Amino acid sequence: MAMFELTGxxxxxxxxxxxxxxxxxxxxxEFISLVGPSGCGKSTLLRIIAGLxxxxxxxxxxxxxxxxxxxxxxxxxxMVFQSYALYPHLTVFNNxxxxxxxxxxxALQRLPLVRWLVPGTxxxxxxxxxxVEKVAELLGMRDLLHRKPxxxxxxxRQRVAVGRAIxxxxxxxxxxxxxxxxxxxxxVHMRTEIAQLHRRLAATFIYVTHDQAEAMTMSDRIAxxxxxxxxxxxSPDDVYDDPQDLRVAEFIGSPKxxxxxxxxxxxxxxxxxxxxxxxxxxxxxxxxSISVGIRPEAMRLxxxxxxxxxxxxxxxxNLGAEVLLHVDVDGQSxxxxxxxxxxGARSIRIGEMIDLTFAMEDLRLFDKAGRRVGAKAAQKELxxx
Amino acid sequence: xADVAIATTLSQETAEPARRGRPRLLAKLRRPxxxxxxxxxxxxxxxxxxxxxxxxxxxxxxxDYQLGAPSWSFVGFDNYLELYGDRVFWTSLLNTLVYVAIxxxxxxxxxxxxxxxxxxxxxxxxxxxxxFFIPVMATLIAMAISWEYMLHPQFGLINLTLKSLGLPxxxxxxxxxxxxxxxxxxxxxxxxxxxxVLFLAGLVxxxxxxxxxxxxxxxxxxxxxxxxxxxxxxxxxxxFVAIISAIRSFQVFDTVHVLTxxxxxxxxxxxxxxxxxxxxxxxxxxxxxxxxxxxxAFVLLLTILKVRVIEKKVHYx
Numbered sequence: 001m002a003m004f005e006l007t008g009x010x011x012x013x014x015x016x017x018x019x020x021x022x023x024x025x026x027x028x029x030e031f032i033s034l035v036g037p038s039g040c041g042k043s044t045l046l047r048i049i050a051g052l053x054x055x056x057x058x059x060x061x062x063x064x065x066x067x068x069x070x071x072x073x074x075x076x077x078x079m080v081f082q083s084y085a086l087y088p089h090l091t092v093f094n095n096x097x098x099x100x101x102x103x104x105x106x107a108l109q110r111l112p113l114v115r116w117l118v119p120g121t122x123x124x125x126x127x128x129x130x131x132v133e134k135v136a137e138l139l140g141m142r143d144l145l146h147r148k149p150x151x152x153x154x155x156x157r158q159r160v161a162v163g164r165a166i167x168x169x170x171x172x173x174x175x176x177x178x179x180x181x182x183x184x185x186x187x188v189h190m191r192t193e194i195a196q197l198h199r200r201l202a203a204t205f206i207y208v209t210h211d212q213a214e215a216m217t218m219s220d221r222i223a224x225x226x227x228x229x230x231x232x233x234x235s236p237d238d239v240y241d242d243p244q245d246l247r248v249a250e251f252i253g254s255p256k257x258x259x260x261x262x263x264x265x266x267x268x269x270x271x272x273x274x275x276x277x278x279x280x281x282x283x284x285x286x287x288x289s290i291s292v293g294i295r296p297e298a299m300r301l302x303x304x305x306x307x308x309x310x311x312x313x314x315x316x317x318n319l320g321a322e323v324l325l326h327v328d329v330d331g332q333s334x335x336x337x338x339x340x341x342x343x344g345a346r347s348i349r350i351g352e353m354i355d356l357t358f359a360m361e362d363l364r365l366f367d368k369a370g371r372r373v374g375a376k377a378a379q380k381e382l383x384x385x
Numbered sequence: 386x387a388d389v390a391i392a393t394t395l396s397q398e399t400a401e402p403a404r405r406g407r408p409r410l411l412a413k414l415r416r417p418x419x420x421x422x423x424x425x426x427x428x429x430x431x432x433x434x435x436x437x438x439x440x441x442x443x444x445x446x447x448x449d450y451q452l453g454a455p456s457w458s459f460v461g462f463d464n465y466l467e468l469y470g471d472r473v474f475w476t477s478l479l480n481t482l483v484y485v486a487i488x489x490x491x492x493x494x495x496x497x498x499x500x501x502x503x504x505x506x507x508x509x510x511x512x513x514x515x516x517f518f519i520p521v522m523a524t525l526i527a528m529a530i531s532w533e534y535m536l537h538p539q540f541g542l543i544n545l546t547l548k549s550l551g552l553p554x555x556x557x558x559x560x561x562x563x564x565x566x567x568x569x570x571x572x573x574x575x576x577x578x579x580x581x582v583l584f585l586a587g588l589v590x591x592x593x594x595x596x597x598x599x600x601x602x603x604x605x606x607x608x609x610x611x612x613x614x615x616x617x618x619x620x621x622x623x624x625f626v627a628i629i630s631a632i633r634s635f636q637v638f639d640t641v642h643v644l645t646x647x648x649x650x651x652x653x654x655x656x657x658x659x660x661x662x663x664x665x666x667x668x669x670x671x672x673x674x675x676x677x678x679x680x681x682a683f684v685l686l687l688t689i690l691k692v693r694v695i696e697k698k699v700h701y702x
Binding site: 077083087088089099103110 | 592599601620
């Protein structure tokens with residue numbers, strides 16, 4: 001097990017810069033997710049850590065050793081690929097045994113037939129056999145050991161790929177979107193399994209995904225990547241509650257955070273939102289436009305006199321445990337989403353006007369460039385600023 | 386739909402039962418008739434060009450027909466019995482098998498080796514692909530004539546090169562021990578480019594993730610990655626290449642005809658050359674047909690092997 005330190009990692013393909021100087025420290029035994037939209041460079045970063053790709057600049061240290069220029073096989077990392085990359089001609093047993101055979105047997109001991117003439121092959125094979133059985137037991141696939149990958153379901157293949165990774169004790173596990181080829185139900189199930197596996201192995205996991213829900217549910221920390229940079233890194237709660245960038249706020253959380261167009265006005269730089277003056281003072285010059293982020297669950301129904309935002313109910317999504325209201329608000333391009341508990345808003349019909357309110361501390365303000373902006377209520381300090 | 390419509394109108398007209406039966410039968414036969422009609426051109430061509438000649442050869446091998454002779458008679462299996470007792474036939478069969486045994490593995494190994502080199506390089510790929518493929522496209526007769534001059538004992542390029550290196554010159558085509566290997570070397574030269582192209586196609590279709598997985602699993606050397614990923618993944622292509630190469634090697638004729646005429650002292654006598662000389666030099670068509678049937682049996686055997694093995698065994702995914 002080991003810690004990982006990345007400093008100033010850059011990567012360019014031809015003229016396009018994919019990674020623009022990434023710094024990242026990963027603690028020993030940590031489960032960290034690299035999350036971001038496709039093309040943000042997260043997979044490239046993982047491949048650089050693995051050694052499958054060389055960085056243009058910067059350095060990678062694993063367990064204190066600089067590994068730049070060291071071949072992937074010598075970095076002692078295990079990887080689970082999105083496509084699983086199982087060897088189609090080998091049985092499940094042999095697939096899982098490959099990493100052990102590659103490390104414990106000499107080239108001569110891997111040759112067909114001749115191998116049994118080399119002293120030590122038999123005892124090494126016995127050890128390999130025992131280790132593979134142990135992993136199969138752990139992942140509950142003892143009865144699959146003699147099948148070939150083509151005879152397995154997607155979930156079973158995924159499990160074999162995990163088995164191949166954990167059969168030896170690498171310094172860290174790299175997982176490249178391992179769940180994205182599974183159906184939705186299995187994905188949720190495997191999320192739990194992987195998180196439990198991490199707890200059991202207490203190893204460093206670096207997990208790449210474009211699905212913020214996977215990142216939120218499994219990770220100790222999330223690194224949100226956009227356009228070749230890590231723009232925020234922190235615990236799932238930090239990243240969700242305290243996004244430092246509009247793009248982070250919009251990427252993390254489902255349904256997406258509501259972004260309303262507002263502006264600062266007057267001497268006290270108060271916020272004006274949908275025609276209402278909100279009693280907070282923004283640390284941004286007056287006359288600037290401000291993006292106001294409010295999570296759907298922070299929105300509440302209000303009486304007409306307490307309303308801060310009002311609009312017409314355009315659509316209702318009943319998800320059973322909760323209900324999502326889509327409210328068209330004048331002057332806002334996208335509908336405002338309101339998340340209510342089961343049974344909320346049962347009496348409101350589509351097309352009716354509804355009034356909404358929210359707490360001042362639930363507002364997340366961003367300037368035109370998408371940076372987080374501080375704000376003060378009359379006296380009280382807000383969460384940030 | 387139209388058939389049903391016809392049937393209903395007929396019954397409304399209350400036609401005689403016998404007359405009503407015929408259109409129904411016609412309607413039933415319509416699909417198979419259409420299918421047969423559509424198959425007819427292909428069937429005609431197959432019969433004229435493939436099945437007919439094969440049947441004719443089979444029939445001819447049971448006669449004592451001689452090219453141009455006014456009459457012939459049925460002799461049963463005499464031609465085959467004669468072949469069985471003929472030393473030249475056995476030499477020719479053995480030479481053909483030796484030729485196949487040299488050309489198939491050598492052209493496959495060379496084709497695969499060069500395909501791997503081209504795949505692993507980054508520059509001039511198209512150039513290498515083309516130059517190694519040229520021998521495949523060239524007319525073998527013309528190439529055989531060029532080889533004749535290259536192999537000439539006195540002024541041939543090969544012997545001159547050997548001499549300049551201080552090595553002894555060889556009588557490539559007149560030494561009975563060297564003649565067949567030399568012909569086989571030309572066969573390899575002619576065939577490996579074709580195998581290379583097939584292997585290149587096979588290599589491209591191996592998912593790159595498998596190599597990355599192999600590297601992560603600790604396959605440090607290119608050698609171990611070859612045995613872990615490349616060779617097993619090329620299984621189907623390798624089988625195909627082996628059988629195609631074997632069939633093509635069985636057909637060796639042009640080089641023998643141009644360079645050695647089966648000599649010296651039958652050292653390069655091969656099946657198709659025996660057939661040619663029996664049929665067109667000694668005009669013993671019945672005898673030649675029997676050799677052709679033996680040749681066909683080998684090709685058929687290989688084809689059956691190909692169908693069985695390729696379509697059932699070496700397939701993943």
